[in-house]
Amino acid sequence: MTAAVASAGRSVLRRRPAGAGALTPASGAGLGVAMLWFSLLVLLPLSAVVLRAAEGGWGEAWATITNAQTLAAIRLTVLAALGVTAVNVVMGTLIAWVLVRDRFPGQRLLEVLIDIPFALPTIVAGLVLLSLYGTDSPIGIDVANNRSAVVLAFLFVTLPFVVRTVQPVLAELDPEVEEAAASLGASRFTTFRRIVLPSITPAIAAGAALSFARGVSEYGSLVLLSGNLPFRTEVTSVRILSSIENDNLSGAAAIATVLLLISFAVILVLDLLQRRMVRRG
Amino acid sequence: MAEHRTVHRRRATPTTWLLRAIVVGYLFLLVAWPLSLVARNALDGGFGNVQALLEDPDVVHALRLTVVVALWAVAINTVFGVGISILLVRYRFPGKRVLSALLDLPLSVSPVVVGLAIVLVYGGRGGWLGPTLEANGLQVVYATPGMVLATAFVALPLVIREVVPVLEEVGMEQELAAQSLGASAWQRFRRITLPSIRWAVVYGVVLSLARSLGEFGAVKIVSGNVLGETRTATLVVEEKYLNFDKAGAYATAFLLALVSVACITVVSLVRPKEGTR
Secondary structure (H helix, E strand, O other): OOHOOOOHHHHHHOOOOOOOOOOHHHHHHHHHHHHHHHHHHHHHHHHHHHHHHHHHOOHHHHHHOOOOOHHHHHHHHHHHHHHHHHHHHHHHHHHHHHHHOOOOOHHHHHHHHHHHHHOHHHHHHHHHHHHHHHOOOOOOOOOOOOOHHHHHHHHHHHHHHHHHHHHHHHHHHHEEEEEEEEOOOOOHHHHHHHHHHHHHHHHHHHHHHHHHOOOOOOOOOOOOOOOOOOOOOOOOOHHHHHHHHOOHHHHHHHHHHHHHHHHHHHHHHHHHHHHHHHHHH | HHHHHHHHHOOOOOOHHHHHHHHHHHHHHHHHHHHHHHHHOOOOOOOOOHHHHHHHHHHHHHHHHHHHHHHHHHHHHHHHHHHHHHHHEEEOOOOOOHHHHHHOHHHHHHHHHHHHHHHHHOOOOOOHHHHHHOOOOOOOOHHHHHHHHHHHHHHHHHHHHHHHHHHHHHHHHHHHHHOOOOOHHHHHHHHHHHHHHHHHHHHHHHHHHHHHHHHOOHHHHHOOOOOOOOOOHHHHHHHHHOOOOOHHHHHEEEEHHHHHHHHHHHHHHHHHOOOOO
């Protein structure tokens, strides 16, 4: 799963492949077909979004984005995703630490639990959270149609990212350095802060970037959970969807461009972090 | 890695117990408990709810459609993913770094944006390519091909992410040896490359399948969500819940959750512990 969830995990192991060859005619043709499919599936549609937003002039797109209701949705989405990412940085690192450094019965089950949010359909995730934290909550906590519902949904769907980026890096660390620090009288906390933390910081950052991107783009788990109340619990994706349903594709494209910019920024950050981790490795 | 762990193991201190408790408590409250409640709600009156669901022809149609769309998307992504992984690892070409970064894009693009993007290009009225394709008898949006496209888009990186690290790990020596002994490119792929990446492909396929069966946002936009025609299982969950058929919604969600949990469990149990972590 490591590789499935987190690109950073993969990059840690990445070496410059020895002897990667020049393209042969056959592999060149393969690359051509692959690029054609990738363009038709991903590049062309995403360009269409940006061009559609620009079609009526950037002024109009800007007006759509700065509409009070849209701005409220963007603010809520970004702030909630930032807050959740902060929680994930702490909890994700902690979970990765316990999974790598501790041994106790039932750990395998925890590994499965961490990956469930990644594979569970988002609409089902919403229903799952509603069954414990909704109107019929058996423990009396009802976050439905409330801003905390957005935070809860984000926490659920972004759970795997920091854990799965940090875990492989932590497992690769040489414990002898830590033992040396401990034998020189460093406390466990000092050892963690001075020895472990610097080595896993790029992985934490990569996981945080993925978690932020996933939070900002979340839609499915919120449909049933947050009530999508304008100015209160409406997130950016829901705002885009209502524009599409009102047949206002240009407006939808303008807001979607904002989300795309965030996605691109995250991809850029990840690429830079990968380079950095490869250099260190 | 295994011996590192044993060397490093310490006696369980109060801190160890505290950390364990925090992690177990957090995962229990966030994932395990709510998930178990869905199972309980779905099986409230025995298997009656699930059985009633499977007798509703519209639901059966939705389930079948979900499986068909997911299988197409997985098949496409497997061929594309294995091919592009080999190209990325084994060959040099200009733009490789950009391509490698762009392949991760689907992971961070909102499903709603994916749906919108596909409608803008393949939509029957006003899309870039849609009208031409429809004039030639291929309807993409509001039909199965568009749903396959949307699903293939969101699950695109999963096979690649599993296969690339394994290809990098195994190196090229065996392939070069086979080449020097006169093996053709196809023979080398079938006899050497494919066996070494077999398990990575299996994991990638299982994860893609879980992701594809559960796609919701993108499919909601491109499918048109027509009952008995383009409505998929995840859309049934939403529809039933919003129409106050909670029992039906929980039963459908339970079926979907069962499949994805099974996928995750299979990958997690079969995957060897060392190497990937």
